[in-house]
Amino acid sequence: MPDRLLDSAVGFGGTQEEYNVAEDHQGNLWINFGKETAVLRRQAAGSYRVDRATLARIADTPPYDLHLDPDGVVWLAMGETITRYDPARAVQSPAVYPAIVRRVIAGEDSVLFGGALPAGTERQAVLRYAQNTLRFQYAATSFVNPAKTRYRSMLEGFDEHWSAWSEETKRDYTNLPPGRYRFRAQAKNIYGQKSTEAAYTFTILPPWYRTWWAYGIYTVLAALILFTADRVQRRRLLERARERVERERQAHELEQARRLQLAMLPQTVPAMPGAELAASMLPATEVGGDFYDFEYQPGGGDGMDARDGTLNIVIGDGTGHGAEAGVVVAATKGILSALPFDGDLSRVLERSNRAMRRLHFRKLYMALAIARLNGHVLELSGAGMPPALIHRAAAGTVERVVLNGLPLGGPEGFSYRTMRVVLAPGDTVLLMSDGFPELFDPRGEMLGYERATAIFGEVAGKPPEEIIGHCLRAAVQWTEGAPQHDDMTFLALRVRDTAGK
The missing domain is CATH 3.60.40.10 (PPM-type phosphatase domain)
Known part of the structure; x- marks a missing residue:
């Protein structure tokens, strides 16, 4: 019956015939339960620490057999391949490596930026409003099994949090509103080491009808409209006043004419x-x-x-x-x-x-x-x-x-x-x-x-x-x-x- 502790550490898979456990001269356990190979490194207190990084480069192909030499060399049989691991010659992955923004594309194929920037620098770009649909492409300088490198990204000023870690190396944004933004990208290699962040800062200008000079024109036009409306309203009021006076005059004249006409009719x-x-x-x-x-x-x-x-x-x-x-x-x-x-x-x-x-x-x-x-x-x-x-x-x-x-x-x-x-x-x-x-x-x-x-x-x-x-x-x-x-x-x-x- 699988042990719950080991299952949480290395995971079980395959059949029990494929399981392997071997101890090296330092008391470390090299184990494989059909899903992956890991090292349980013995600690001074007698406990063990799970080490997946040592064999992370071949973690996607778990061996069905392993053998330890007295000098610490580990042999792993994987299908038709045999892998030899010599701890004395192990190459350590750099602890610090950068992520880079490789390319920024506006619309379908308008390249705004292509290449890399010196470490510690950011791109400062000013984009037209028509360029508010963007694609960011990014990468990392860790070459240890780069296909398994995972990334996350976010756009400050638009996203509220980082994206989930994934092997996707691009991010698309459409119809971004005017404003200032900062795109950030970060990588994590197979050893779980995170890179330094890459950043691309840019500003999307408002459309012409939302610029300061457009608002100035709107203000002038509004003032002209109000002025014209006031003049028209004044003219209408004056015209209505004249029409009212004219109607009163005509009504008075018609009343006089009516009285005159009635006076011309026989009274008795x-x-x-x-x-x-x-x-x-x-x-x-x-x-x-x-x-x-x-x-x-x-x-x-x-x-x-x-x-x-x-x-x-x-x-x-x-x-x-x-x-x-x-x-x-x-x-x-x-x-x-x-x-x-x-x-x-x-x-x-x-x-x-x-x-x-x-x-x-x-x-x-x-x-x-x-x-x-x-x-x-x-x-x-x-x-x-x-x-x-x-x-x-x-x-x-x-x-x-x-x-x-x-x-x-x-x-x-x-x-x-x-x-x-x-x-x-x-x-x-x-x-x-x-x-x-x-x-x-x-x-x-x-x-x-x-x-x-x-x-x-x-x-x-x-x-x-x-x-x-x-x-x-x-x-x-x-x-x-x-x-x-x-x-x-x-x-x-x-x-x-x-x-x-």
Whole structure:
């Protein structure tokens, strides 16, 4: 059974037939238990010290037989080889020997250093950032079985400790960050003797974008950016302040224009013995393009006949919104105020069209409808307005009177037409701008003239104020409360019945 103490000292292997133990004249034991040959050197106290160094050169081929001569010569049989060891002629390995850095390679094949340095000196190198992938090759000057020499290495500034001992003679490092480094290598020969260290000191420079002058440029650029940003921000603030002042000025002017426009609308509704009237304008902006007007000339009667007087009605829809639309409205009212309303209404539109063209408005037009109620006869003439809706009280139906014609400001010489309608007691007339039938719901569907007619028919027999209120509520319901995009104007006229209701 193998002895645990000897097993830890020299190790067991092979078969017991291969084991050999021999004692020389000095009391030393030369032993081999199939794994390696070692010498147990006798000490003065009678103990033994394990000596592997004496036969370290042949330690990788343990003998299967050994013989000791009386003069101390040892014979070792190893396969077909016989080795003679004479202690009197033994060559001692040098106690101190150096390790050397043989070569430093950057990248694939760029040699930065090749050769050896004098003892006690180190290489001091400065490398570009592009040379941060390195291979170090090293060796030792111990020539006692150099294939069995083992090495360890470390890179100060990168590695935390030495590598394990191995027979590897190179070490690779990739993508080293900028900084100062010191590569160290050390050897250990077969006798366990360690060499002095070899060292290679080098510095990897940072890339150009991390150099001091690059940071200086960054600082200057940052200062320029901050300065430019400050100037831009100041300019924006000044521009916003100017825009705010301009908006306030425009808002003030539009408010004044809105008040002026509202002032041009009739402030009261005339009291007529044979009919009742109501009107409303809801602009989409501060100054709308719609307007309405009416004039009542009393007669000498007390019922719904020619003697009750004449009612002239105007409803218009100018191009666009805002200040331009307000100008068109003001110009139209001025033209109509200067023209007499006697005779055929189509003549009034033709003269108004000629006057509008003389103002040389560019792409500004006025759609207009004029009506005249004289007794039971209603005369209508239109210039591009939606049809007039007439509710017949006796039949409960709604008629449409188409008001065809080009808007004012269009080609000169256009012939307008006058339509005459006879109204009965209880009949109701609704004039409107296109802002109501052309309303869109949130899904993009237009209200349309069919729905507008149906909405009017729901309350056609009621007083004019209720009719207009119902239309406005229907508009809000259709748009689901969204802001309107066009002006809406309504003018409702209802003929009283014979009882004066």
